[in-house]
Amino acid sequence: AQSVSQHNHHVILSEAASLELGCNYSYGGTVNLFWYVQYPGQHLQLLLKYFSGDPLVKGIKGFEAEFIKSKFSFNLRKPSVQWSDTAEYFCAVNERGSQGNLIFGKGTKLSVKP
Amino acid sequence: ETGVTQTPRHLVMGMTNKKSLKCEQHLGHNAMYWYKQSAKKPLELMFVYNFKEQTENNSVPSRFSPECPNSSHLFLHLHTLQPEDSALYLCASSHDPGGGGTDTQYFGPGTRLTVL
Numbered sequence: 221a222q223s224v225s226q227h228n229h230h231v232i233l234s235e236a237a238s239l240e241l242g243c244n245y246s247y248g249g250t251v252n253l254f255w256y257v258q259y260p261g262q263h264l265q266l267l268l269k270y271f272s273g274d275p276l277v278k279g280i281k282g283f284e285a286e287f288i289k290s291k292f293s294f295n296l297r298k299p300s301v302q303w304s305d306t307a308e309y310f311c312a313v314n315e316r317g318s319q320g321n322l323i324f325g326k327g328t329k330l331s332v333k334p
Numbered sequence: 335e336t337g338v339t340q341t342p343r344h345l346v347m348g349m350t351n352k353k354s355l356k357c358e359q360h361l362g363h364n365a366m367y368w369y370k371q372s373a374k375k376p377l378e379l380m381f382v383y384n385f386k387e388q389t390e391n392n393s394v395p396s397r398f399s400p401e402c403p404n405s406s407h408l409f410l411h412l413h414t415l416q417p418e419d420s421a422l423y424l425c426a427s428s429h430d431p432g433g434g435g436t437d438t439q440y441f442g443p444g445t446r447l448t449v450l
Contacts, residue, residue: 316434319365319384324378
């Protein structure tokens with residue numbers, strides 16, 4: 221069965237620090253990969269996604285993620301975080317060709333200190 | 335504003351009650367989903383509806399009964415729930431899951447359910 225691991229439960233950074241959130245998945249086939257974000261008091265929303273092409277994907281608000289197939293990883297990065305990036309970040313995966321059945325990680329809470 | 339609304343936002347019910355959660359999407363999508371988010375656990379997919387037809391039931395107990403009368407509305411009927419069913423129930427929609435699973439899902443705010 222597919223699973224998604226997010227290694228960090230809570231990350232605390234100061235503004236302007238660089239961010240990398242880890243995500244690993246277990247599935248041997250072809251997958252689609254997603255990062256969703258939930259800002260305080262708001263709905264889950266898509267940050268970025270990858271399904272083919274350039275493995276370095278750029279999303280909203282300066283975020284990017286790199287798909288490394290050999291490592292089954294899809295880590296999220298941002299070179300310089302802002303206080304407004306404080307949120308919970310969820311990695312998700314589904315099987316290519318599936319009907320959108322997303323498998324989510326447990327999420328990583330990011331707190332950015334001003 | 336995501337275009338997906340859920341009511342009620344909070345619900346407290348006893349184990350013998352019957353209640354329903356409602357989800358409505360205003361995005362013209364064809365697929366709708368129910369997820370369960372429990373404390374310290376990942377979001378769990380419960381049900382998927384595609385063009386009003388249920389295409390996925392992720393081994394959900396029968397005390398949860400979904401209904402999708404049209405592509406814009408999705409209900410989750412609840413009866414004889416257990417305290418461990420207390421969780422945040424999220425609804426989502428996407429344009430066309432037949433696109434190989436690449437579609438973005440748009441989430442509602444959730445219903446916080448407490449079973450006493």
